[in-house]
Amino acid sequence: MAEIIIKNLRKEFGDFTAVESSSFTVADGEFFMLLGPSGCGKTTTLRMIAGLELPTSGEILIDGEEVAQKPASQRDIAFVFQMFALYPHMNVRKNVSYPLVSQGMKKGEVRKKVHEVSQILGIEEILDRPVSGLSGGDRQRVALARAIVREPKCFLMDEPLGALDAEFREHMASELRALHDRMKATTVYVTHDQREAMQMGDRIVVMNHGVIEQFGTPQDIYDYPATMFVADFIGSPPMNFLEFEDRLAAGSSIVNLQGQNVGICPLTEPAEGSLALGVRPEHVRLDDDSRYRGSVITAEYLGTTQIVTLSTPNGTIKARMSSSIPVREGETVGLSFREELITLFDRNSGKAIKSERQESKDHNG
Amino acid sequence: MADVQLQNFSKSFGKIEAVKDFTLTIANGEFLILLGPTGAGKTTTLRLIAGLETPNAGSIYIAGQNMTAETPAMRDVAMVFQQYSLYPHMTVYENMAFPLRSPQLKTPEDDIRRKVGETAEILQITHKLDNRTTELSGGEMQRVAIGRALVRSPSIYLMDEPLSSLDAKLRADLRIELKRIQAQLGATLLYVTHDQIEAMTMADKIGVLEAGRLVQVGTPREIYEDPISLYVGGRLGLPRINAVPASLFGGAPKGASMIGLRPEHIEQGAGKPAKVVWLEHLGDQTQLHLELEGHKIITLTDIHSRLQPNDTVHIQPRNPLYFDSSGNRIR
Numbered sequence: 276m277a278e279i280i281i282k283n284l285r286k287e288f289g290d291f292t293a294v295e296s297s298s299f300t301v302a303d304g305e306f307f308m309l310l311g312p313s314g315c316g317k318t319t320t321l322r323m324i325a326g327l328e329l330p331t332s333g334e335i336l337i338d339g340e341e342v343a344q345k346p347a348s349q350r351d352i353a354f355v356f357q358m359f360a361l362y363p364h365m366n367v368r369k370n371v372s373y374p375l376v377s378q379g380m381k382k383g384e385v386r387k388k389v390h391e392v393s394q395i396l397g398i399e400e401i402l403d404r405p406v407s408g409l410s411g412g413d414r415q416r417v418a419l420a421r422a423i424v425r426e427p428k429c430f431l432m433d434e435p436l437g438a439l440d441a442e443f444r445e446h447m448a449s450e451l452r453a454l455h456d457r458m459k460a461t462t463v464y465v466t467h468d469q470r471e472a473m474q475m476g477d478r479i480v481v482m483n484h485g486v487i488e489q490f491g492t493p494q495d496i497y498d499y500p501a502t503m504f505v506a507d508f509i510g511s512p513p514m515n516f517l518e519f520e521d522r523l524a525a526g527s528s529i530v531n532l533q534g535q536n537v538g539i540c541p542l543t544e545p546a547e548g549s550l551a552l553g554v555r556p557e558h559v560r561l562d563d564d565s566r567y568r569g570s571v572i573t574a575e576y577l578g579t580t581q582i583v584t585l586s587t588p589n590g591t592i593k594a595r596m597s598s599s600i601p602v603r604e605g606e607t608v609g610l611s612f613r614e615e616l617i618t619l620f621d622r623n624s625g626k627a628i629k630s631e632r633q634e635s636k637d638h639n640g
Numbered sequence: 641m642a643d644v645q646l647q648n649f650s651k652s653f654g655k656i657e658a659v660k661d662f663t664l665t666i667a668n669g670e671f672l673i674l675l676g677p678t679g680a681g682k683t684t685t686l687r688l689i690a691g692l693e694t695p696n697a698g699s700i701y702i703a704g705q706n707m708t709a710e711t712p713a714m715r716d717v718a719m720v721f722q723q724y725s726l727y728p729h730m731t732v733y734e735n736m737a738f739p740l741r742s743p744q745l746k747t748p749e750d751d752i753r754r755k756v757g758e759t760a761e762i763l764q765i766t767h768k769l770d771n772r773t774t775e776l777s778g779g780e781m782q783r784v785a786i787g788r789a790l791v792r793s794p795s796i797y798l799m800d801e802p803l804s805s806l807d808a809k810l811r812a813d814l815r816i817e818l819k820r821i822q823a824q825l826g827a828t829l830l831y832v833t834h835d836q837i838e839a840m841t842m843a844d845k846i847g848v849l850e851a852g853r854l855v856q857v858g859t860p861r862e863i864y865e866d867p868i869s870l871y872v873g874g875r876l877g878l879p880r881i882n883a884v885p886a887s888l889f890g891g892a893p894k895g896a897s898m899i900g901l902r903p904e905h906i907e908q909g910a911g912k913p914a915k916v917v918w919l920e921h922l923g924d925q926t927q928l929h930l931e932l933e934g935h936k937i938i939t940l941t942d943i944h945s946r947l948q949p950n951d952t953v954h955i956q957p958r959n960p961l962y963f964d965s966s967g968n969r970i971r
Contacts, residue, residue, distance in 0.1 A: 442834075456918075470922065473921060473923050493923065494921040494923065494926075497923035498923075509923060510923050511924070512812060556924070573819070573820070575816070575841035576860050576861060578840065578876055579903055579940075
């Protein structure tokens with residue numbers, strides 16, 4: 276298995292820059308997510324790692340070897356696509372054996388290897404069945420077995436669960452993660468689904484318009500977003516932005532919103548002009564003692580929790596709280612925020628204002 | 641608007657019974673959502689009410705009148721499908737005016753203009769009325785499709801997963817919007833979905849479908865807190881309700897075979913030792929995957945929990961739900 280180092284990787288298609296100069300490292304054995312909306316350059320990045328696209332410039336090191344300009348066949352990787360293409364005229368065993376047979380491996384060894392892999396994926400029972408009659412889940416397991424059986428240096432996966440319905444996707448996501456934990460194979464996984472990225476990834480790279488916005492562990496990206504794009508893209512509902520105008524010196528630790536002081540972590544740079552207080556929905560609390568008021572537009576019941584939409588002088592925000600808290604539509608309520616987890620943004624640049632807490636967790640790409 | 645009653649509705653396709661002995665009343669002005677997985681009979685039920693399918697047995701009453709033998713046009717229902725099929729050669733205005741121009745309605749042009757204007761206002765697409773539908777985003781197209789149903793004042797609106805083809809953010813916005821519009825119009829609305837979030841956040845009442853049968857009807861809170869079976873319990877709630885043998889913890893009532901544990905039913909820090917398998921950080925919540933005597937249990941923990949795999953967490957049930965061997969609730 277292998278470490279993958281990406282250095283200043285760049286891809287242009289004519290006048291269009293699909294990927295701006297990007298650098299990141301995928302550690303050996305890591306489950307690494309490339310996350311972003313469609314057209315952000317994540318799939319192009321993955322295809323360059325695979326050798327299906329050649330970069331315009333930059334380096335790709337797999338296990339220390341520079342491969343950026345080498346064809347896919349010389350890279351020893353396995354690619355899993357969104358649509359699982361199995362050979363329809365072969366049974367399961369032949370599908371799984373195929374990569375080994377085409378490498379010229381001896382029959383006995385192939386048998387042994389296929390047996391091992393089919394145990395890992397729980398497909399021993401169906402090895403002699405034709406692939407045509409298999410359920411979606413089994414087809415997916417067979418496709419994974421075929422990718423794994425060769426023991427490549429790394430796995431590259433392009434939205435492999437994208438075509439499945441929600442319930443089954445959740446199930447396969449945890450199965451895939453459990454499989455990774457057993458095999459510890461370096462995996463780069465592309466998705467546009469923030470929940471999937473949070474759920475499965477050791478680390479996430481968030482991309483937008485060909486640029487890496489941020490990378491880090493799921494919880495760090497969630498708690499310390501580097502840009503308003505990341506704050507908005509990750510989380511459901513996304514982070515709230517309470518918009519205001521102010522001038523704050525470096526070292527400021529208080530923001531005044533409509534006469535109510537809100538504590539923030541001391542800033543390490545000044546901020547001025549159009550600003551936004553970024554607060555996650557679960558960090559908004561109803562608080563009778565607060566002078567900061569909002570009125571309840573609607574409450575959505577979700578079982579354990581509810582999502583309350585509120586109108587405030589700084590815009591509409593959403594709060595997530597226990598559904599045992601009574602909330603009436605139209606009612607005016609006091610609001611306070613979990614101050615240690617607030618992020619301040621400059622609305623013009625979209626960037627987080629640096630603070631002591633942000634710097635203690637510097638994961639900016 | 642009107643109330644709608646279904647009495648002992650059944651529909652088979654060959655040997656497959658899609659809808660079985662279905663009895664349901666949708667009150668005037670109610671937002672009722674049928675929730676079930678693929679193949680539970682949701683869409684067939686809608687099509688039966690619309691008159692697009694003929695039932696093998698049973699009858700349908702709209703505003704007290706027996707409509708079982710009537711054609712779709714006579715039933716005065718408006719349907720919104722999952723795939724918004726708009727007329728691509730017409731403007732948004734023309735698309736929305738189209739149903740009002742049907743020969744049966746003979747609506748005067750002034751009324752059409754007023755009605756389309758009002759509806760566009762509600763859906764916040766007034767500035768798009770002169771656009772071709774091909775120039776719209778997905779969310780705008782779906783709003784036009786909903787608008788085309790709303791311009792009419794039918795007895796009931798029928799909606800078949802109208803939000804499922806939209807991306808997550810837009811879906812969240814339209815959920816609130818649709819609920820607001822329905823309340824504002826006092827519309828009777830029957831909506832089918834497999835998405836529990838849609839069902840919980842929009843419905844006045846949820847009807848849970850299991851293999852063509854309506855197994856429980858109630859408010860979202862009733863269905864979540866007081867399910868009649870393990871199947872119903874599993875329809876709502878994320879993480880999903882855990883089902884473990886009743887013998888795992890003491891104190892189960894007589895006849896109980898399974899305990900259903902939602903995160904709020906699991907007290908941490910006392911009881912039996914469970915092994916931490918994995919922590920799943922989802923940002924707004926952290927799911928704690930435990931193993932207790934060979935059984936997987938998923939619950940929630942502090943978002944910034946410092947627990948590690950192979951740590952031990954003691955757990956015990958707190959007011960859990962009990963079920964018998966066939967999955968029916970024991971109270």
